[in-house]
Amino acid sequence: MRNPARHATIALTLAALFGGASLMPQVASAAKHEDRVAMGKEVAWDRKTGNCLACHMMPGGNLPGDIGPPLIAMKARFPDRQKLFDQIYDATKKNPESRMPPFGKHKIISNADIDAIIDYLYTL
Amino acid sequence: MKMKKLAIAALCALVANGAFAAKKATDTTPEEDLKTYRDYFFKRFPGVPLQEYANGVYAIDKVSRDSWEAIEEFPPYEPMIEEGETMWNTPFANGKTYGSCFNDDPAQRKHFPRWDDERKTVVTLPMAINECRSKNGEKPLKYKKGAIANLLAYMAYESRGQKTNVKIPNKDALAAYDKGKTVYFARRGQLNFSCASCHMQSAGQKVRADILSPVLGHTTGWPVYRSKWGELGTLHRRFGGCMKQMRAKPYKAQGEEFRDLEYFLTHVSNGIEFNGPSARK
Numbered sequence: 001m002r003n004p005a006r007h008a009t010i011a012l013t014l015a016a017l018f019g020g021a022s023l024m025p026q027v028a029s030a031a032k033h034e035d036r037v038a039m040g041k042e043v044a045w046d047r048k049t050g051n052c053l054a055c056h057m058m059p060g061g062n063l064p065g066d067i068g069p070p071l072i073a074m075k076a077r078f079p080d081r082q083k084l085f086d087q088i089y090d091a092t093k094k095n096p097e098s099r100m101p102p103f104g105k106h107k108i109i110s111n112a113d114i115d116a117i118i119d120y121l122y123t124l
Numbered sequence: 125m126k127m128k129k130l131a132i133a134a135l136c137a138l139v140a141n142g143a144f145a146a147k148k149a150t151d152t153t154p155e156e157d158l159k160t161y162r163d164y165f166f167k168r169f170p171g172v173p174l175q176e177y178a179n180g181v182y183a184i185d186k187v188s189r190d191s192w193e194a195i196e197e198f199p200p201y202e203p204m205i206e207e208g209e210t211m212w213n214t215p216f217a218n219g220k221t222y223g224s225c226f227n228d229d230p231a232q233r234k235h236f237p238r239w240d241d242e243r244k245t246v247v248t249l250p251m252a253i254n255e256c257r258s259k260n261g262e263k264p265l266k267y268k269k270g271a272i273a274n275l276l277a278y279m280a281y282e283s284r285g286q287k288t289n290v291k292i293p294n295k296d297a298l299a300a301y302d303k304g305k306t307v308y309f310a311r312r313g314q315l316n317f318s319c320a321s322c323h324m325q326s327a328g329q330k331v332r333a334d335i336l337s338p339v340l341g342h343t344t345g346w347p348v349y350r351s352k353w354g355e356l357g358t359l360h361r362r363f364g365g366c367m368k369q370m371r372a373k374p375y376k377a378q379g380e381e382f383r384d385l386e387y388f389l390t391h392v393s394n395g396i397e398f399n400g401p402s403a404r405k
Contacts, residue, residue: 065330065331066330067330101316102316106316
């Protein structure tokens with residue numbers, strides 16, 4: 001667990017070797033999930049990618065902006081994953097005057113990145 | 125049916141958008157705009173008098189105001205004012221001075237930007253300075269920093285206390301104002317911001333640690349000595365910097381877009397005194 005990336009690779013390799021054996025994919029996705037949370041956090045915090053802290057308070061983040069609401073209790077407030085995806089993909093769809101950049105639509109980050117961010121948001 | 129839906133959508137935008145609802149620049153007049161923006165900020169920052177807006181973000185942020193006041197006591201731009209004064213007094217190769225183009229009076233700030241009806245274009249002070257140089261056989265200066273910023277600092281200093289009073293004398297001038305307004309409200313760049321996203325909708329709020337200044341007063345204090353630059357810079361340098369933040373390609377300093385933008389933006393500050401040069405973070 002100290003090296004989730006490596007753990008994931010091993011799990012994936014094993015999964016590939018066992019070729020769909022019933023147990024392995026589950027192990028793989030568990031490890032992958034942790035990876036994705038870590039990756040999501042990185043994409044969300046990095047100034048060059050998500051830079052969500054520019055506008056949102058997120059637990060543990062330094063000097064957050066306050067243009068958007070704090071991103072807390074995300075699972076309780078956004079049980080529907082698709083809603084989160086849509087907000088990040090193109091916030092102007094729901095609110096045409098939104099100041100939140102359309103991260104997916106303008107290709108600021110990839111859809112896979114958005115998915116990883118959502119995994120991370122669900123830990124907040 | 126479709127029309128009705130559209131009308132409702134427009135109305136919703138109007139309510140959500142409050143002060144900056146004009147969907148087309150031509151929907152409202154400059155006088156209406158002036159009143160709308162002022163009312164919006166007076167409500168948003170109660171107790172902040174109009175003239176205070178000349179101080180940018182320090183008008184509304186008590187925390188950074190103290191250190192800013194300390195800086196303004198020994199202003200970092202003082203040597204540049206002196207260099208600008210030397211420029212003003214030093215004759216060109218042909219023996220004439222800047223004074224020959226400006227009625228021998230460096231206190232010119234209140235006359236710019238102005239609509240030139242013969243040329244059908246907005247003339248800014250930096251542009252007039254370079255035209256003066258060309259007329260007298262000198263090379264034009266670069267527009268974003270350096271010598272021109274020094275001369276502007278001297279002229280601004282001599283103009284302190286003059287009131288912004290941009291006039292829009294006719295239809296062609298109004299078209300330039302409307303173009304500038306469109307530039308201000310257009311969303312652009314990868315991040316999809318408009319200038320108004322930050323300086324109207326979000327004024328007083330924080331992007332990371334930076335508090336956003338309101339648009340009122342945005343043109344009064346130039347040129348500005350920014351600690352981040354470590355030197356003086358011009359208004360159009362700042363425009364370019366903000367466009368880069370939007371991940372958009374900046375227009376050219378003193379190109380038509382930025383001159384029209386300056387025309388619109390300076391009109392927004394009508395009634396506020398010029399107080400350049402100033403210091404900013």
